[in-house]
Every structure is written in structure tokens, then in C-alpha cells.
Amino acid sequence: MPIRFTCPHCHQKLSVGQRKAGTAAECPRCRQTLTIPQPPAEPQTAAASVEAVKAPPIGEAAVFLPEPDDFAGLELVYDTASTSPPVKAPPAAADVIVLPRYVVYLQGGLLAAVALAAFAIGIAVGTTLVPRPAAKETASRITGSVTYASGPRRKADEGAVIVALPLTPHRPAEKAPIAGLRPTDPPPEPDNKGIAILREIGGNYARADANGHLELEVPSRGRYVVLVISHEKRSRSSDGAKPADIAKLAPFFDKPAGLLVDHRYRLTEEVIRGERELAIEFE
Secondary structure, eight states, rough: OOOEEEETTTTTTEEGGOOOOOOOOEEETTTOOOOOOOOOOOOOOOHHHHHHHOOOOOTTOOOOOOOOTTTTTBBBBBBOOSSSOOOOOOOOOOOOOOOOHHHHHHHHHHHHHHHHHHHHHHHHHHHHSSSSOOOOOOOOOEEEEEEEEEEEEEEEETTTTEEEEEOOOOSSSSSSSSSSSSSTTTOOOOHHHHHHHHHTTOOEEOOOOOTTTTEEESSOOEEEEEEEEEEEEEOOOOOSSSSSHHHHTTTTTTTHHHHHEEEEEEEEEEEEEEEEEEEEEEE
């Protein structure tokens, strides 16, 4: 008689021949390995033995009627092992979330907007915190010529002085000494103290060459007081420089009247942008 039992894993009812008792097999439903149990011992009675061995009449074929029970029509357990992986049950309904398509699109749009906003904030913060290098101011130049009248002719005013003073509220802590800066003085040394002070406040000093050509560089554009003092032409006035001109030069020089001495001069306010050309003529 077949051995009837249930799978210890999935509780499927199974049946198999007695010759497979004690061997390993695979459940055809859950694919788990199991051991086929031994058949249960059956009680022997005299009546049962007689019924079991009772032969059919001569000339008739033996007919075995299936016993009605819960195992009728069930699969058998096979003794061949399967290499296919166990069949996994589909996920439970509680593990699956169903969203409308527009919700997925909306979430993607929100993520993109947040990323873009974070990028913009990063650029703004970086621009604010990281100082930009200060723009280098473009230097400007004053060029031109200085001449004086000598009879009907005009000659180059060699050694004429040109000074540029910035018109700013800042004034030097120390006024520039005039020694070496007057037109009658020998050309100043490169380390002249007065020139160093003028350059510290954004001004400069130079002298005209043998051809009367002058060239002076200032560090930035702006408004300047430009003073040109002739080397050759003397002042016509016995009173010397005008008080208003001396007042303009007083914040920069310790003895502005002594700088002008008795030579002719020209004091003007100039706006210098890039290159400013001057043509100075002393009569």
C-alpha cells in the first residue's frame, strides 16, 4: 500500500510507494527537501487476513477498488532532485504601494526645483564670502611740452617743474619738504623725501627734458591740481605768488611760497583720464 503523509513545510497531502520509505525526495509543490516516513504498523486480525488473501473466482480478473479517503487523486513524491530554485510567493498586498503617475512626476519636479535652488544659494553664498580681487586702477599720464618766449623765438624750457596733486579729502600726515624740488635746484635724487611723500598720496613730480618735453604718471584717474614752474622765465610781479595759489599748495608742501620763488608758474585743476596732453607757454 502507498505511504500517505503531509509535507512538513507546506502541509500538502502526498502519497508514494512503500519502497521509497526512508529516502529523501522533493515536494512537488514547495520544492523543499523532505524524508519519506516509514509506513505505520497495521493491526492484523483473522478476519482482515482472510479478506486480504481471498482470491477471486477462477477465470475472473482481480479488481482493486480505491479506498475512499482524503488522499485520493493527489500527486506522488518523486525521488529525483530538482535544480530549479524554490518558487517564491508573490509579495503581500501590504508591501506594494500604488501611486498615480502624476504624483511621481510631481515628486520628480520638486526634487529638481530643490536641487536648482540649492545650487543658486551655493553660488550666492560663495560669491558673498569669497572676496573678489580689487580691480587694478589704470594709471594715467600727463604729457606735453613747456616753452618760453625768447624774443621772436620760442625755446624749450629745460628743467621746468611739473607737479600733480590729487584733489581728495585725504592729506599727507607729513608735508613734503621743498629741498630739491625747486626749478633752481639740481635734479633731485631718486630717494628724495619730498617726492616720496607726494607719491604716497597719489601724486608725482617730474622735470622737462632738454627738448622741453614733459611726462608725468599718476596712479589713477581723477581730478588733480597741476603745477608747472618755469625754469627760465622769472616772475614779473614783485609780490611773488598769489595768496590763493599758496593756500592750495599749503596742505602738501611745508613752504609753498619758497617752491615758487620768483619764477613764473601755472596752477590749474585738470581731470586726468588715460592721457592728458598739455602745451604750456611762458611769455
